[in-house]
Amino acid sequence: MSEFGPVDVAKFADADAVAKAAASEFVEAIVAAQRERVQASVVLTGGGTGIAVLEHVGRAQGGIDWSAVNVFFGDERFLPPGHPDRNEVQARAALLDLVPIDAARVHTMPALGEDGCTTPEESAARYAEMLAQHSPDGTVPAFDVHLLGMGGEGHINSLFPHTDAVREETRFVVGLDDSPKPPPARVTLTLPAIQRARQVWLLVTGAAKADAVAAAVGGADPQEIPAAGARGRERTVWFVDPAAAANLPKS
Numbered sequence: 001m002s003e004f005g006p007v008d009v010a011k012f013a014d015a016d017a018v019a020k021a022a023a024s025e026f027v028e029a030i031v032a033a034q035r036e037r038v039q040a041s042v043v044l045t046g047g048g049t050g051i052a053v054l055e056h057v058g059r060a061q062g063g064i065d066w067s068a069v070n071v072f073f074g075d076e077r078f079l080p081p082g083h084p085d086r087n088e089v090q091a092r093a094a095l096l097d098l099v100p101i102d103a104a105r106v107h108t109m110p111a112l113g114e115d116g117c118t119t120p121e122e123s124a125a126r127y128a129e130m131l132a133q134h135s136p137d138g139t140v141p142a143f144d145v146h147l148l149g150m151g152g153e154g155h156i157n158s159l160f161p162h163t164d165a166v167r168e169e170t171r172f173v174v175g176l177d178d179s180p181k182p183p184p185a186r187v188t189l190t191l192p193a194i195q196r197a198r199q200v201w202l203l204v205t206g207a208a209k210a211d212a213v214a215a216a217v218g219g220a221d222p223q224e225i226p227a228a229g230a231r232g233r234e235r236t237v238w239f240v241d242p243a244a245a246a247n248l249p250k251s
């Protein structure tokens with residue numbers, strides 16, 4: 001039996017409908033996790049669609065007990081604190097500053113110069129320690145939902161094709177200083193960390209991503225198309241618009 005749940009593709013009329021639907025299901029998933037386990041843990045992503053989803057969650061919110069949500073990040077740009085390109089900064093503006101969540105529950109990846117971190121690897125090591133403290137077995141939490149965006153070449157978090165980061169098999173967080181997409185210095189959860197999540201949701205819109213969507217859903221090698229390795233233990237869902245879904249088999 002596979003260690004992963006099924007892969008579903010959910011198609012919506014356009015990019016805004018993708019963001020609205022994912023936001024509404026995200027709220028429901030957090031509420032359901034809190035009903036079952038009291039605490040919910042989610043991983044946020046950067047990128048256009050990922051941040052649009054958070055804006056819609058901020059408007060909807062319905063029923064989430066924010067005092068029992070732990071927020072983590074899938075990747076981060078290793079830039080000074082408060083830099084507008086940091087995923088954390090964008091997530092705060094879109095959602096986290098608008099809801100009653102305790103600052104201690106927002107687990108950000110240390111920025112350049114924060115907590116004495118001068119390299120992405122130092123930031124990654126700090127983040128891995130923090131994740132271990134939030135995991136019953138001292139590894140990484142079983143996130144309820146891990147949100148992901150995807151680049152046109154199939155990257156997720158900061159896991160780019162044919163890189164050491166996407167090949168990583170043991171560490172849950174790594175730093176890189178040669179990201180093909182700027183900025184070069186980044187920190188990212190790895191495939192082994194993503195694969196601990198109960199649910200993995202990929203939020204993908206636009207024609208530029210159609211080839212990578214089809215390859216990933218079709219079971220490509222994750223070293224070629226990192227998104228192919230993004231699988232949740234209970235469920236993996238692709239939230240796509242018609243342009244991103246264009247090259248999927250019609251059935």
Ligand SMILES: O=C1O[C@H](COP(=O)(O)O)[C@@H](O)[C@H](O)[C@H]1O
Nearest residue numbers: 045046047048049149150151157
């Ligand atoms: O660099 C990144 O890109 C991906 C995808 O972004 P998108 O704007 O094309 O949706 C994003 O998921 C990731 O967090 C970010 O660091």
